[in-house]
Amino acid sequence: MVKRLDDLPEVEANHLRRVECPTYDDTPLLGGKPLAERRVAIISTAGLHRRGDRPFRPGDGSYRVIPAETPARDLVMSHISVNFDRTGFQQDSNVVFPIDRLRELVADGAVGSMASVHYSFMGAFPPDAAKPHAQHLAGLLKADKVDAALLVPV
């Protein structure tokens, strides 16, 4: 069980301590509708994409498109990092990309609706490389009437 970096094996903790994190002067916060009226997209940073799509490369800040109807058997992962577990994803894609869980939450009325398209970045991106892609992505989400995103790391 991971608690804090100090609880991890030293070599793994040191690797994570070296990850450069961007800092921001302030954090924007939007209000909005209740969850039961929101339309939600999943945005993963696990380097996921459909088999046959362009794999991620070092320094790649762009995203891949995952239509909601994509079957789990078509999903692959080309994250460049080797420092996280992949056997969970091999066993069950929802442990990384919880689209079936989101679908269930919509079905039982907890969430208003689900985006028609979801997205994945590859988390080892330099923030500056991802920024223009993320801004473009915001426009695509709005065009799909999405008003909330669930960000899922790996």
Place this chain on the structure above:
Amino acid sequence: MGALGHFLEREGIATTGISLVREHTEKVRPPRALWVTFELGRPLGQPDDPPFQRRVAKAALDLLARIDGPLIADYPEDVTEEADFTGWACPISLAPTQVDSLGAEIDRLATWHDRAVAARGRSTVGVSGLDMPSAGALVDGALAGSLPPAQPLKEAIDDLKAYYLEAASAFPDSGTDRMRKEWFWSETRLGEVLLALQPKLAASDDPQHKILGNLTLIPALERHRLAKR
């Protein structure tokens, strides 16, 4: 991950997210984060446990109602560690001395990979576009001769690792995920080949080879094996 929260929220999309490394989230200060204590690579916690995953997803989504951020909420549930059976050994011997080539090892695993695909209904192999014998030949060739470009080599290696670990999950006595990773690095010829390839990549003049050799070939937790060689 947290950076995306800043970008999207500023562009008008409300965001919430899962945090696996609390120290990173504390620095980036995204609008809303649900901190979980799960293993890296498993942000929803437990594979094949929909109710557990649904609780995590719902807890993260419930944070959307809050505008008192940047906030980090602690998720209350942990994942219990897999039981560790000491003395577990891979029931079919795939030790390097038991096969005469990487190709033979890959071939021997094919039937187990078929069984894994039949059980799970899917495979995560397929980033490189190569079949497994061809991926093995690329890796073998990289060790024996001149290095191919880093990207296709990395894709072939990732596919092979997925193939091996998926195949091992279908062994008659498959052990835990952790045991199968130990098996991969300590008992397979492919693990041995990757460890042997590392110094060659690190010494290359090509910066992409250096990235592969120094960062994205051998997991941090397995690098101690390099020193023993």
